[in-house]
Amino acid sequence: MFSLAEISSTYRQRxxxxxxxxxxxxxxxxxxADVRARLGADGPGLDLAPPDPERLTDxxxxxxxxxxxxDWREPVGHDYAxxxxxxxxxxxxxxxxLPEVRD
Structure with missing residues (x-):
């Protein structure tokens, strides 16, 4: 199972x-915008609150x-996923x- 850190590390390259x-x-x-709306993080005004990390992870x-x-495979281009x-x-x-990595 992936963690939010692994997803982020993989797709940050994009x-x-x-x-x-x-x-x-x-x-x-x-x-x-859609993810924010689904997570209830799309409040009024321009300064939007950060999404809840646990809800975003879920x-x-x-x-x-x-x-x-x-059986999705990442394409070369940009699909929905x-x-x-x-x-x-x-x-x-x-x-x-992401929580700070501590040694």
Whole structure:
């Protein structure tokens, strides 16, 4: 089973594509908004509260379980799942939701 840190580590690499793929940025932005709405983190105003890390983790792991059930394989391009997982990763990093790694 994956952790939020593993998902984030894997899909953070996709952020580099934002510089030359404006359509990908727009798709990820839409997915961020949808995930926020599903988690109840889309409050009024421009300063949105960070999503609850536990709820985001549960959502992400459930999403990965669904992908496993359909035998999804990550494509070279940007399908729905890549956009959704990148959006989850963006939320994690934008709100610093990962606990610090301690030695």
């Amino acid at each position: 952020f580099a594509e934002f510089a030359f793929e404006p359509a990908f940025v727009a798709m990820v932005d839409q997915h961020v 959502y992400a792991l459930g999403f990965l379980d669904a992908l496993t059930e359909i 890549v956009c959704r997982l990148t959006a989850i990763t963006w939320l994690v990093h934008a709100h610093d939701l």
